[in-house]
Amino acid sequence: MINVVFGVDGYVSQLAVSMISMFESNKNNKIQVYIICLNLNARDQAALDEIAQRYECQIKYLSFDASKLKNLKAFFHLTHATFYRLFIADLIPEIDKVIYLDCDLIVEADIAELWGVDVTGCGNAGVIFNGKDTEQRLGVPGGKDMNAGILLMNLEFWRDNNISDKCIDWLEKTESAYMDNDAMNVILHGAQKGIEERWNLNPIHFKKYAEESEHPSRILHFAGAIKPWHKAYDFSFQRKYEQYLALTPWIDGYKPEEPWNISQAISVANQYYENGEFVQACGYYNLAIKYRVAETKLESAELMNVINQGLELQSKGDCEGAAQIFRQVMLFWGFPTAHMCNVYQFPQISQS
Numbered sequence: 523m524i525n526v527v528f529g530v531d532g533y534v535s536q537l538a539v540s541m542i543s544m545f546e547s548n549k550n551n552k553i554q555v556y557i558i559c560l561n562l563n564a565r566d567q568a569a570l571d572e573i574a575q576r577y578e579c580q581i582k583y584l585s586f587d588a589s590k591l592k593n594l595k596a597f598f599h600l601t602h603a604t605f606y607r608l609f610i611a612d613l614i615p616e617i618d619k620v621i622y623l624d625c626d627l628i629v630e631a632d633i634a635e636l637w638g639v640d641v642t643g644c645g646n647a648g649v650i651f652n653g654k655d656t657e658q659r660l661g662v663p664g665g666k667d668m669n670a671g672i673l674l675m676n677l678e679f680w681r682d683n684n685i686s687d688k689c690i691d692w693l694e695k696t697e698s699a700y701m702d703n704d705a706m707n708v709i710l711h712g713a714q715k716g717i718e719e720r721w722n723l724n725p726i727h728f729k730k731y732a733e734e735s736e737h738p739s740r741i742l743h744f745a746g747a748i749k750p751w752h753k754a755y756d757f758s759f760q761r762k763y764e765q766y767l768a769l770t771p772w773i774d775g776y777k778p779e780e781p782w783n784i785s786q787a788i789s790v791a792n793q794y795y796e797n798g799e800f801v802q803a804c805g806y807y808n809l810a811i812k813y814r815v816a817e818t819k820l821e822s823a824e825l826m827n828v829i830n831q832g833l834e835l836q837s838k839g840d841c842e843g844a845a846q847i848f849r850q851v852m853l854f855w856g857f858p859t860a861h862m863c864n865v866y867q868f869p870q871i872s873q874s
């Protein structure tokens with residue numbers, strides 16, 4: 523039996539996608555799923571149970587005293603659920619090993635291979651990123667930057683060495699950007715095992731790698747503030763996300779989240795433009811102009827004239843011609859007009 527733990531704090535449809543992608547890729551494995559949740563409603567729980575039953579799995583739900591989180595602060599786009607993994611060892615004392623999975627990923631791998639990694643003498647196994655972050659930012663000589671989105675956790679080690687308490691204690695005393703991820707990298711320094719990067723591939727950095735089945739067996743982890751349920755994300759991964767979402771009841775009425783700033787609007791427009799969908803491209807270039815006007819005055823009357831030329835072509839139905847004019851304006855403002863899979867190469871893509 524493979525034990526898999528998720529933590530959820532609001533992102534239930536995303537959890538459903540992570541979970542169902544795992545089941546779809548692991549039809550020959552027996553999996554026990556645990557979900558840590560503090561406020562899951564009965565309807566969502568019933569929908570998750572129904573999905574698990576399709577794959578002959580019964581979910582066990584775990585809850586804990588929320589007051590343990592009262593001194594911990596979540597930053598950026600992260601919710602308190604990021605801290606749940608710190609409590610796993612105590613929540614299931616009868617279990618010695620689990621795979622922990624985030625809710626922003628798609629499993630396309632046989633997780634029995636991950637489950638088989640030897641974690642003797644280690645707290646966590648996971649993918650170590652290239653950054654020297656832990657060493658430089660957190661001042662741990664030789665410190666590893668292991669990403670906590672996908673972990674094989676040795677719970678026996680966690681309990682024997684009081685890792686949970688040590689992490690919480692460190693977090694209460696330290697203002698750190700990546701919170702529990704940082705805490706584990708500091709506290710477990712010297713007791714971490716690196717695994718192959720295919721277990722934690724961020725598609726925005728590895729588009730070719732992730733898409734071309736060079737590694738058919740991998741976990742796609744959509745780390746960062748822009749996710750495949752945002753319209754600004756790379757369209758091909760939005761479609762992949764929606765394919766799995768379509769296996770869940772959350773597909774009903776689903777719409778990706780619209781861009782909330784100029785960079786995201788341009789990212790969407792550029793993709794439509796490259797796909798030859800000029801009507802949609804113009805719509806999002808218009809939105810980009812709207813965001814620009816809302817935050818900055820237009821530079822000149824001349825620029826206004828150029829924009830008006832584009833709008834006129836658009837109103838006459840020449841959306842290709844209009845889009846070309848709008849793209850000149852975007853370039854003038856310093857934005858790229860070629861689609862970039864890595865949305866973070868845009869200026870201020872996630873700025874709220």
Ligand SMILES: [Mn+2]
Nearest residue numbers: 624626671745
């Ligand atoms: Mn994540």
